[in-house]
Amino acid sequence: MAKIIDGKKISAEIKEELKEQVAQLKKAGVEGTLAVIQVGADPASSVYVRNKKKACEYIGLHSKSFELPEETTQKELLDLIEQLNQDAAVNGILVQLPVPAHIEEKTIINAISPLKDVDGFHPQSVGSLTIGQPGFVSCTPAGIVELLKRSKVELDGKNCVIVGRSNIVGKPMALLMLRENATVTVTHSHTKNLKEICSAADILIVAIGKKEFITGEYIKEGAVVIDVGIHRDENNKLSGDVKYDEAEPKASMITPVPGGVGPMTIAMLMRNCVEAMVTV
Numbered sequence: 001m002a003k004i005i006d007g008k009k010i011s012a013e014i015k016e017e018l019k020e021q022v023a024q025l026k027k028a029g030v031e032g033t034l035a036v037i038q039v040g041a042d043p044a045s046s047v048y049v050r051n052k053k054k055a056c057e058y059i060g061l062h063s064k065s066f067e068l069p070e071e072t073t074q075k076e077l078l079d080l081i082e083q084l085n086q087d088a089a090v091n092g093i094l095v096q097l098p099v100p101a102h103i104e105e106k107t108i109i110n111a112i113s114p115l116k117d118v119d120g121f122h123p124q125s126v127g128s129l130t131i132g133q134p135g136f137v138s139c140t141p142a143g144i145v146e147l148l149k150r151s152k153v154e155l156d157g158k159n160c161v162i163v164g165r166s167n168i169v170g171k172p173m174a175l176l177m178l179r180e181n182a183t184v185t186v187t188h189s190h191t192k193n194l195k196e197i198c199s200a201a202d203i204l205i206v207a208i209g210k211k212e213f214i215t216g217e218y219i220k221e222g223a224v225v226i227d228v229g230i231h232r233d234e235n236n237k238l239s240g241d242v243k244y245d246e247a248e249p250k251a252s253m254i255t256p257v258p259g260g261v262g263p264m265t266i267a268m269l270m271r272n273c274v275e276a277m278v279t280v
């Protein structure tokens, strides 16, 4: 029987801590504002954006919302980002991804001031993480480290296998686990002997976007299993990248889907926003 890592509870604790910090900052006359930009009306993006604005309100930050039409040009979006970069009242800038195909994602990410890059996607933020300098860290991997630490999982010297090498999760995850002195292996779609590698992991972090791909055979007895995936079936039932019913009996700890990694992403975004208030 695995212990369930309750991301909902841990994220709620973090938001309470941040709320307290924001109240203290307010007393000292410091206010925070997150600018949230959405281009187009992708329904999933709209849900994420709404939740981010709600979290701001909950912890006591202002949010400034920009809901731009699908036809917005890249130039118009860049002009808005530049205006927000210059606006001293704005501490954090977030452009919800994906952006429409006529806008180049990389150009948009690069345009956000690294001082306001609360998503941690700017090359300067990623570079700083790589060489251990201060900077914003991508929210989902930062949330996973927080889940592990608050669940008292020892990371130092542990064998950590990451499945997936995306810029948003896999790669920064590897850097964060290295920073914690874990021995890190990053695997991906071209990896040979994936099952063998995964079944040697003390900590297995899965972010491949393939529903229930990781079965019980991939998991070492007593491993800690972190599932980043989220998939909705035709009956609206949610599942992850890990086959939970097979993994749970073998793992010592496991994150559920939903209620594991998901809630941590917004909590870490809020933490980055509070950091932006004190560092800008």
Ligand code: GUN
Binding pocket: 094, 095, 096, 097, 098, 119, 139, 265
């Ligand atoms: N789209 C999916 N996840 C994210 C995220 O963490 N940040 C932004 N900006 N867009 C996303």
